Amino acid sequence: MLANAATHEVTWEKLPDDFVLDNEPVDNINQPLLAAALTESLELAGRLPADALTITNYGICATLNNRFVIKAPDWGYVSSIRVSREEVKRSYTPRLQGDIPVIVMEFISDTEGGEYSSKPTYPPGKWFYYEQILQVSNYVIFEPEGGVLEVYRRDDLGHYELQTPDANNRHWIAEMNLFLGVWKGSRENRTGYWLRWWDNNSELLLWGLELAAKERQEKNVAQQLAEQERQRAEQESQRAEQESQRAEQESQRAERLAAQLKALGVEPEV
Numbered sequence: 339m340l341a342n343a344a345t346h347e348v349t350w351e352k353l354p355d356d357f358v359l360d361n362e363p364v365d366n367i368n369q370p371l372l373a374a375a376l377t378e379s380l381e382l383a384g385r386l387p388a389d390a391l392t393i394t395n396y397g398i399c400a401t402l403n404n405r406f407v408i409k410a411p412d413w414g415y416v417s418s419i420r421v422s423r424e425e426v427k428r429s430y431t432p433r434l435q436g437d438i439p440v441i442v443m444e445f446i447s448d449t450e451g452g453e454y455s456s457k458p459t460y461p462p463g464k465w466f467y468y469e470q471i472l473q474v475s476n477y478v479i480f481e482p483e484g485g486v487l488e489v490y491r492r493d494d495l496g497h498y499e500l501q502t503p504d505a506n507n508r509h510w511i512a513e514m515n516l517f518l519g520v521w522k523g524s525r526e527n528r529t530g531y532w533l534r535w536w537d538n539n540s541e542l543l544l545w546g547l548e549l550a551a552k553e554r555q556e557k558n559v560a561q562q563l564a565e566q567e568r569q570r571a572e573q574e575s576q577r578a579e580q581e582s583q584r585a586e587q588e589s590q591r592a593e594r595l596a597a598q599l600k601a602l603g604v605e606p607e608v
Contacts, residue, residue, distance in 0.1 A: 346458070348471055349401040350434040357406065359397055359428060366447045368482050370394065371526055372533060373413040376443075379535055379543035380415075385516070391416040391436070397429035398439065400471050405460055409467050411442040414474075417513065432472060440513035441476040442468055443533070453479050469498050476511055478518070478533075485520045485531030508536060516543070 373394040380386050393414035400407050408429065419426060419436030432438045444453040444464065455463025458470070468474045469492060477490040477498055489509040490498035503509055508519035514535075521534040525545060535543040544552060599605070 346471070347403050349404075350431050351399075351401045351406075352431055352434060353397075353399050353406065353408075353429045355428075359408070368528065368530075369412050369445050369447065371528055372445055372480070372482060375525060375532055375545060376413055376535070378545055382546060382549055383535075383537075383543045385514070385535075385543070387418070389418045389420075389436075391419050391423075391426065391430065393430070393439065393442070398442075398472065399429050399431045400467075402460060402462065402471060407461055407467060407471065409464055411439075411464075411468075412445045414439045414442040415514065416440070438472055439474050441478060441511060442472075442474050443478040443480060446479060446481040465498070470496065475513060480520075480533055482531055485522065487518075487520050487533070489518065506536075506540065 377386075377392045377394070380392070386392070393411060393416065395410050395412060396414075397408040397410050398414070416430070416432075416439050417437050419430070421435045426435055430436070446453060452464050454465055456466045456469075457463035458466050462471060465477070468477050473492065473496070475492050477492075479488040479490075480486070487503075487509075489501045489503075491501050493499045501509055503519070504517075506517070506519065508517040510516075511518050515538060517536040517538075517540075519534060519536060521532050521542075522530065523532065525532065525547070537543065
């Protein structure tokens with residue numbers, strides 16, 4: 339059982355400017371790619387408000403028993419910050435500078451990162467920190483090599499509960515009004531499993547290259563339809579011309595017949 343965060347004194351203080359942040363590189367090359375893909379599709383779909391903040395290997399701070407705690411999730415989303423972006427350039431302190439992240443993600447790599455650590459003592463484990471200290475509603479653990487996705491949601495008792503995906507194997511993230519799921523394919527010379535967003539109509543939020551390809555396809559379809567319409571109009575014009583010629587021929591035939599009847603002394607009926 340996890341220790342109760344109420345036994346800890348949690349405050350929200352701005353990180354001092356001279357505080358030395360951990361500057362270690364990310365675990366592997368895939369993590370930045372996975373994070374960038376999540377952010378890009380949100381931005382292109384108009385799902386990133388001006389005051390929203392996406393987090394990639396970036397420090398989320400709290401003060402626990404008068405000691406700073408900083409965890410840097412592989413990706414996260416804050417729906418609204420209340421300060422300038424310059425003020426959160428180095429790190430972010432929820433409640434003090436804006437909302438609590440609605441979701442944080444950890445991408446499992448070969449390096450043990452303690453994604454499941456519920457250690458309550460200083461420094462606390464990631465699980466305990468996200469669940470009990472920050473109280474983030476949604477915690478995602480993703481294993482990219484096998485495409486294994488675990489989505490945990492904080493229940494009424496304040497503990498993470500593993501969520502069951504829907505019939506499409508996706509998870510509804512209510513705070514973002516989006517589904518999160520696993521997609522297999524290629525991007526930026528990497529072929530494998532990715533995390534993707536779908537809207538409430540099950541429409542995939544596209545990346546830039548996909549959006550450009552879709553726009554090209556739509557343009558080609560529009561051009562084909564325009565060409566078909568041009569050909570149809572041309573055919574209609576040709577049919578109208580043919581009808582006009584037939585009518586003219588009929589008129590000329592009728593005039594010749596009338597002249598022949600008159601020559602025979604027969605007045606043609608009008």
